[in-house]
Amino acid sequence: MVKVAILGYGTVGSGVLEVIKSNNAAIKNKTGEDVEVKYVLDLREFEGDPVQEILVHDVDTIINDPEVAIVCETMGGERPAYDFTKRALEKGKSVCTSNKELVEKHGAELIKLAKANNCSYLFEASVGGGIPVIRPLCTSLAQEEIESITGILNGTTNYILSKMENEGLAFEDVLKRAQEKGYAEKDPTADICGHDAGRKIAILTSLAYGKDVDFDDITTIGITDITDKDFAYAKKLGCTIKLFAKSVHKDGKYYALVAPFVVSSENPLYSVKNVFNAILVHGNMGGDTMYYGKGAGKLATASAVVADVLDCVKHLGKHVNIKWDEEKLAISPIDQAVRKFFVRVSGNDEAAVKAVFGDVEIMKDVVDGEMAFITNEMSEADYKEKAAKAGNVIGMIRVDA
């Protein structure tokens, strides 16, 4: 019998309790162990909910109980989750979390602390909700040199872009509907400006290269400037538009970026729609592998937390090693990253466009009073220079190779 405590009885925390209770038989069958939730920590009361029997309000009850081997931190936010996590690890209790903010900021430090105390710090649920991606990246792809990671890591923005595409609606209208349906927060900034996806690609990139990526080093461009006109062009090109969180290792340099991309139907991420997430990883030996599923939601996220719990059960008293050193990974300025760009310009002077961008194929019949084209490959810096020179650029979206 392995005893578990859950910190925070919100959406994910209550889901963790539900998964462990509902699937007790399956868990015992697979691991050979009974797993039981001994405590749930929350400041609130839940009258009438059976959780009341195991509810505690003081984290010390959990920290000081030697019977508790594993702690699920499903509180979210940096404090007090950070302090509680440290205290649990210092007592040799493994911690499994869905808290991407904490993992992104303190992952390397908390793994080191876990190692020193012969326990583990696991966080499958912090990226891609219910999608197994962190464990595959750390185990199944440990033999690969990762050349790129491209993720659709934010369900809200993917939902908005899918609706804009399918129903021809404006960004603001879809956002409003998404908020009404609970798919978007009242303050949607973290989602629509790409910060949420940025934290997640910071975590994945840290794991891919074993060094710490700072979220602040990642350029994040949101989807607020995408319009129905962009989708009209994308359709004409047989493409769609997705918010990609992307990191690339090329010629010894590392790049990381969150931005909308024009994506062709040949890309396996093309057909990832609505609130689904997916992560495409390119290794130097095995090539592309992709991981797909629900990027959020109570039970999907909770299921991933419980997967980590079972990993800890298998390794009680031992450290499940994750290579993520505190040393910083140097992220190169995005200026030097090379790609193609989809560009919209005002007017109809094809010769002027070609004088600046070379022999590109120009689309003139999609939106009145403007033209659009896809550039040849060039660096972000080159693009910026040419766009300034042209002087009539009204929109640009990066193109995924």
Place this chain on the structure above:
Amino acid sequence: MVKVAILGYGTVGSGVLEVIKSNNAAIKNKTGEDVEVKYVLDLREFEGDPVQEILVHDVDTIINDPEVAIVCETMGGERPAYDFTKRALEKGKSVCTSNKELVEKHGAELIKLAKANNCSYLFEASVGGGIPVIRPLCTSLAQEEIESITGILNGTTNYILSKMENEGLAFEDVLKRAQEKGYAEKDPTADICGHDAGRKIAILTSLAYGKDVDFDDITTIGITDITDKDFAYAKKLGCTIKLFAKSVHKDGKYYALVAPFVVSSENPLYSVKNVFNAILVHGNMGGDTMYYGKGAGKLATASAVVADVLDCVKHLGKHVNIKWDEEKLAISPIDQAVRKFFVRVSGNDEAAVKAVFGDVEIMKDVVDGEMAFITNEMSEADYKEKAAKAGNVIGMIRVDA
């Protein structure tokens, strides 16, 4: 320094050597260990190939060398791979393999033998080539009750079906081209009749439920009867046709089947094209997750073998537990499985169709002299009875829900 031996210097075996050599630095960075190939076993000579320096012809050299901790069995086939594997495990050497035939026939027994000798028997590469699916199924999804597994597990048939769809060609013509290009074997029976996919779904299903699935209990229907007419109807329906290897756990019963299915564009497997494979797993808590990548190929498959090697490196002297008992999993007769069916009938008597199949929507303008429709949900037995009663069925393809 961990020493490895490779049994068989064919496509996969030479790939394993290449991955371990090329990615030595990445492997050391991730695992903290140097991994070196000490021996390659093959009966042939490879004059001029550096492998010659580590080539041995007698398996005893490997079995009797206590320095060899891990053996990669990339010979394929049942014998002598089975004997070599047993001898290695009996000596406490972990075995990592790409040999689906051996895994399907003797997986449970070899895992038990590995456990008894404190070593491991791992086989990620036996299903889905370079796609991490076995490790996620056994670890990331250990907390789930698996309700269904649906896989595109055979690249040859997926390539053939993709070409038939895109180029409107007949089955025989595409098969011939695939054989010329090396995408299909000279004797393509195992692929086109669904046996290869059947062995793979037997392995995945054994792992999902922890008991042994017998390949002979799986109904396998190949793609040889699929025609351009079927694709014409599929297109009209906004669907495609895929060879699915599928197992389902429903109401306490287990079903397993390999057969062509009509697949809607809403299904994430819809856009898996050409030689790519993918596996969609539905858990009772986390819902759908999908794993996608190259189902075959030298380096992709070898990469998966090396992932297993690194798992063994992390667990030297210990058993990496995989729940797969020798007890048989009872597969129910397919007759009781319930689904919809796409049916083509000769003639144009709509009333006669509706008298037998109820109020179905009939398509009349796709192929001259026939009609087609999708039935309501019914059991395979019910369908058979109705088809016999109708008397004019000229084709049937199952429909994925």
